[in-house]
Amino acid sequence: MKKKLCRVSALALVLVLALSLAFTGTASAAKEAVTINVYNWGQYISDGTDGYIDVNKAFTEATGIGVNYMTYDSNETMYTKLKTGGATYDVIIPSDYMIARLIREDMLAELNFDNIPNYALVGDAYKNTAFDPENKYSVPYTWGTVGVIYNTKYVDEADTGSWDLLWNEKYKGKILMFDNPRDAFGIAEAYLGYSVNTESSAELNAAADLLLKQKPVVQDYVMDQIFDKMEHEEAWIAPYYAGDYLLMADENEALGFYFPKEGFNFFIDSMCIPKNSEHQAEAEAYINFLCSPEISGENLEYLGYSTPIEGARDYMDPETAESEIAYPPESVLEKGTSFLALSTEATQEMDSLWLKVKTTGGSKAILIGVIGLAVVIVVAVILLLLRKSKKAKRKNLYTK
Amino acid sequence: MKRQFLSGPYLVWMLVFTIIPLAIVVYYAFTDSITGAFTLENMGAMGTYFPIFLRSIWLAVVSALICLVLGYPVAWCIAQEKPSAQRFLYMLVMLPMCISFLLRTLAWVSLLEDTGIINRLLGAIGIGPLPLVRNDGAVILGMVYNYLPYMIMPLYTVIMKIDHRLVEAAQDLGCDSGQVFLRVTLPLSVPGIVSGITMVFVPAVSTFYISQKLGGTTSTMIGDVIESQFKTAYNPNLGAALSLVLMVLVLACVAVMNRFTGEDESVATI
Structure with a gap:
């Protein structure tokens, strides 16, 4: 008798479990309709490779909110994409100076911190920063x-x-x-x-001159291709x-x-919500999720960046x-400086100087180009004239 | 009247996706990025980029000529085959275009780089790594490789249609095979040559991805500059001005090339 009761209750338990599973299943399916667009740096989230956590999948499993994940290769690319519109993003993760620029241009939404309780866990060193x-x-x-x-080698x-x-010319x-x-x-x-x-x-011009001087020894200007090039020893430095x-x-x-002795950039990359986001509450849930110690720990364990x-x-x-590279001692860290947002004029000057750095050079190639083009034009003119005289001759023949 | 009506959808398409965007390009090219006021400043900056324009045109011309030298014999050979073989060979020429040109260009990078497949094979027989990539030669190689089918297609179409009786007539009148080619086949295929050169030259002069991947730090092409204005520097006004000047230059080049086809021969160019 007791055994039977046991069996019946077990059956009931299984039924209840199955039903609740089915319900949560439909509930999450209904919620899945909401998908947030996350726009982040390339190679900047643990995506399940090498047995590490797949953060976006874990978020969808935990909350039922879908994640449409896209990447960019520099703050400037992200800025241009936001500015030109066409796409709406719900979460973006730019660096400090770019956040200051976005705030200045009124492109970010104010966050509702009631939805981000984990914000309390952010270290004091990363709050009240110059950019926000x-x-x-x-x-x-x-941060990093x-x-x-x-x-x-x-x-x-x-x-x-x-x-x-x-x-260094030695490594040209x-x-x-x-x-x-x-x-x-x-x-x-x-x-x-x-x-x-x-x-x-x-000073900006002097820096541009120095970058121009560097150009002959540089193999290439890269962002994320650096992984491939350094790992396969195509480049050494x-x-x-x-x-x-x-x-x-x-x-x-x-x-x-190594950390260069002259000083280096210390940066904080932060999560923000653009003003035109349509799913701010879900975006805040995503931000909160990434701030939970367990997720942040496992995510950054893979990334190698430092957790705030x-x-x-x-x-x-x-x-x-x-790791002393991810978490350098105070004596090293004090040599780091954060980038602040530059004025619009200074940003424009830097952009145009940078374009000059990227496009100057190759004078020999230009000379060859000029001579070559001249030859092509001369040949074309001669050919055209020849054709004309031939035609004229033929006409003469017919008229005679 | 009724027949003209049929071209209506295309005219609407043209207006919405060609004429209006072009007007926007012109508008941006002549306005200031911050205030939106009329300015010639963007056009004034063209002087700085003049060498890059020249180099882009030169690299495109060289690529087009190499494509012609490589593509003409191929097109001629295909045109001499039986119709069934022609279809098969034509398909082979088109086959690489089924794969994204980005991937094909990246494949060249891993073939040519210092630690790439070719240099590793050379290294195995004791030849040090050759500088195969990151120079203008590699950019030309990339463009020839990518745009060769555009040269072969129009050449093949024109050569195939040459009336064989003309060739026979020339032979009857005592031409040897060299003279037949120079006096009959080649002049009759000029429309294909012009059309092929145009179809290679136009995309090559504005290319940007190939030069970034296969070119060195000094092989920047005008397409790269335009791309950077829209992608990272966020200066669409300068980008529009550069595009406009490039378009005028390309149209001028195409107009000059079209003179070669003469008045009596009609030709389809893009």
Whole structure:
């Protein structure tokens, strides 16, 4: 009798479970109609490779909100996409100086922090920042630094330590450089001893000249292609974000990293919601999800970038959590400077100087081009004249 | 009247997707980015980019000529085959176009780079890595590879239609095979040559992806500059001005080339 009762209750339990599953199933299916558009840097979220967590999938499983995930390769690309419109994004993750610019141009929505309880876990060092002094528009996603990645197999240890490695003739054709004006100018300015936030025209021009001087030794200006090029040793030296170095070092153990002694960029990348977002509450749920210590820990364990969330490091592999590259000691960190938003005029000047840097050079090729084009034009004219005289002759023949 | 009515949908299409966008390009090219006031400043900046315009046109001309030299014999050979073989060979020429040209260009990068397949094979037999990529030669290679089918298509169409009786007549009148080619086949295929050169030259002069991947830091083409104005620098006004000047230059080049076809021979160019 007792056994039977047991069986019946077990059956009932199974039924209840199945029913509730079915209900939650339909409930989440109904919610799935909402899909948020997330626009983030390339290679900037744990997506399930190498057995790490798939953050977007975990979010959809936990909340039933779909994620349409898209990537960009620089703050400037993201800005242009937002500005030209056509697409609406619900969550974007730009860097500090770009957030300040977006706030200045009134493109970000004020966040409703009631939907982001995990904001309380963000470390105090990442609040009240210069780019969002009142903590109204952004929630930190990661922070990090810029340094020099080099291949220990080919690069002499004695040459490292300073930004001057990026100008070293010895490694001509094996040096990569940032393909965005702010990071590239930041390096030249730090090397020259200027502030990385200078708006002085003379200093910007001096930095552009230095970048022009660097051009002959540069293999290519790249962003995310750096992963491939450094891992396969197509290039040996590149300035890049420290977190990405950790990711690359997993693939190629010969890669080394150092913080240049002249100083470097310290950045915070934060999550924001553009003003034209149609799903702000869902976007806030996404931001909150990424701020939970467990998700932040597992996500950044894979990314190699540093977490601003307190307690997140407990969820990381101790080796990553104690890495001096992801979490440099205070003595190193004090050499880092944040980028601030430049005035519109200074930004425009930097953009046009950068275009000049990218397009100047190859005078020999231009000379060949001019001579070659001249030859082509002369040949074309001769051919046309020949045809005309031939035709004229033929006409004469007929008329005679 | 009724027949003209049939072209209505196309005219609407033209208006919405060609004429109006063109007007917008002109508007942007002559206005200021911040105030929207009329300005010639964007046009004034053209001087800076003049060398890049020249180089882009030169690289496109070279690519078009190489395509012609490579493509003409192929088109001629295909045209001599049986109709069934012709269809098959024509399909083979078109086959690479089924794959995205971005992928095909990236494949060239991994073939040519210092640690690429060719250099690794050369390294195995003791030849040091050759600088195969990141120069203008690689850009031309990429353009020839990508645009060769555009040259072969019009050439083949024209050569195939040449009346064989003309060739026989020339032979009867005592021409050897070289003279037949120079005096009959070649003059009759001029419309195909002009059309092929145009179809390679126009996309090649405004290309941007190929030069970024296969070119070096100094092989920037005008397409790259225009792309950067719209993609990262956010200066659509300068970008529009550059596009407008490029368009005028391309139209001028095409107009000059069309003179070669003469008045009596009709030809389809784009």
